[in-house]
Amino acid sequence: MHIEILCTGDEVLTGATINTNFSHISQKLGDVGLSVRWGTTVGDDRETLLEAFLLAGARADAVIVNGGLGPTVDDLSQEIAAKAANVELVFNEDWYRRMEEFFTRRSRVMPASNRKQAMLPEGAELLDNPIGTACGFALDIGKARFFFTPGVPRELHRMLDEQIIPRLLARSGRPGVSVLKRFHSYGIGESRADSMLAGIEALVPDGSLKLGFRAHYPQLETKLTVRASDADEARRKLAPVEVEVRRRLGNFIVAEDEEKLEGVVLQALARRGASLAVVETFTGGSIAARIAPLPGAETVLRRGVVSRDLAQVYASVGMDTMPDAEVTPELAELVARAARSVTGATHALAVLIALDEGADRIEFGGNICIAIATAQEAVSRKARMLGGREWVRIGAAEMALDCLRRTLQGLPIDERVDFEKA
């Protein structure tokens, strides 16, 4: 099936808005085994829109159009869709009532301009939008089925999942459901993960399991997509594969599905009634900033301390100053122990970094020393990272949070990761 995505709107065309809707749609389709063949971006301009609709309608089997369903004069999707399909716009009484209820629930009066959102091309199939006033719809133009979606990301996401993907799967001759399972890992690159998971697709002998990766430094996402006749069957097929992925990627898995590393760390601390102190240098507060705003962090993150000056680091945790001390794992352990003691936290994480000298460049690196102190002990590791100031900073924050996760889960913290320099 030849699928296209057609994004509309001056904001996207001029680059004022980065087009994340396009990548979201394409990824989501890819996750269920549908691939996009062509993308088009045009502005809020009648002539160009019509040309784009007709071209896509002549090429594709299915087209997802994003944007242009709003109440303002520059929202033209319904009008041009009707023109391209050679039908009239007709007033949809049902959707108009839905909009009125939408405003009533919010104790507001619906502006007259919203009436426009209930004008749909004759014969269009309505695609429900339970969280907004922009009505999605489907319509044939040329030889393609067009699916019109709102530009507001959360409305698009829901309509895509609930309305459009099932229809596309049915059209592609592959009815049933597609379920996605995601593992987030830190420390292994895509090619290493690929070889660690060699042969995994064969665990579902009917060929309905697909393995994929998405790398976004410093994490790697491993995706399993399975097709089945219903959700129960999908879960049954996935269950043994999930167990095997956990076994093979093992300690490197930091989170699954919607979880995030910082959330996993926070929950592990909260579950045991523990609390945390964090001491940062070049990471500058970015480790604390990932934990502190989370719901529940107010009782767990006891204190974060940041300084680029080691003398201040010592002072902030009540240590005597140590002139000329080198940044070592042992020093990081001393700092972590002191931070734990001065804050009364059950756990303390210290991340000391000795940066290279000179201007930023791709070979610019840093020596990172990470220590974690608990009531029982202090553990530490070191690593050298390269790739410029930002990569070192981001990589050090990730490794530090991951060391904390490993400690909380009883795993070794010094396994070699692919991002460290040998």
Add this chain to the structure above:
Amino acid sequence: MHIEILCTGDEVLTGATINTNFSHISQKLGDVGLSVRWGTTVGDDRETLLEAFLLAGARADAVIVNGGLGPTVDDLSQEIAAKAANVELVFNEDWYRRMEEFFTRRSRVMPASNRKQAMLPEGAELLDNPIGTACGFALDIGKARFFFTPGVPRELHRMLDEQIIPRLLARSGRPGVSVLKRFHSYGIGESRADSMLAGIEALVPDGSLKLGFRAHYPQLETKLTVRASDADEARRKLAPVEVEVRRRLGNFIVAEDEEKLEGVVLQALARRGASLAVVETFTGGSIAARIAPLPGAETVLRRGVVSRDLAQVYASVGMDTMPDAEVTPELAELVARAARSVTGATHALAVLIALDEGADRIEFGGNICIAIATAQEAVSRKARMLGGREWVRIGAAEMALDCLRRTLQGLPIDERVDFEKA
């Protein structure tokens, strides 16, 4: 002039990579008064690439193609360009030597696969890439001039600025230069800024000045673009306008051009040999994290402290605990004074936030109290912000850094901003 952008590559088409190159190109062209009419995205597939090249060549006057110039087998731009233009690929000796030098300078041997990058369509005009091995080139396909650019962002950016935009301006019959001046402000929305700058374009009577905005919460960017026969003339035209924009937007301007708010704050502190302590609660370290990684911060950012627990905040700055104290500007001043005293910093910034209760929602807000202590005094302000947890957090961090900037520049810190709830 009808301009199109044609992005190639499976990574972009599948959504694995968010297409920031598209928005960069479109914005840059918009900044010099050229507008993009159509965007196309296709994968690394011969048939689709050829179709996309021919379609764009039939529609446009100029097409910027991004990606597909690398050394691997899935990099197809030169091959398909030659096919679409009905010419042969020919070996470019000059570019081959440039690549060899490129590798030699890095003490590496050039892999044989790179030879492919020196194969260009016959008659193509070379577009220099001084920082990579992907050779840009220009070529006529259909009625359009095609400009082929590398996918690596920094290589694309430079080629666009130095090679392509001047050629496009010449082709558009508007020789000369276009100069962009940018002001970054905090605290005024786009519509307020628009009315504050009413009539500003008329300060350049020949109509060559264009005013534009780009809002990215919580900052607003105001852009002045002027066209002139050369850079000197552009600067002469801009000079009085810049003075007037500074006068009208006044205290709200936080930075200009490539500067950032945190950089302006760091420089203002460094210039007077000052140092800084930061105390954060719900902002969680995100204020410190904007300053700490900057070159030079190691001697200025003396200490940052983060806690979601006020008792820990007091302890970390050596204050006696104050049970049941309300979050007020006065309390923030006490904390800032104490932080200054315990760290020995010349300046201390304290940001206390009382968050609303309950689940995150669009009406979720926080009461923000910001104080700055110096040797002479302590100043403070409060504000209520709404919009959900993330908006409150981001807005509070911005307002706090801006209050610090205002203090360092001798400006009032309590001017009303558009993002606070009346």
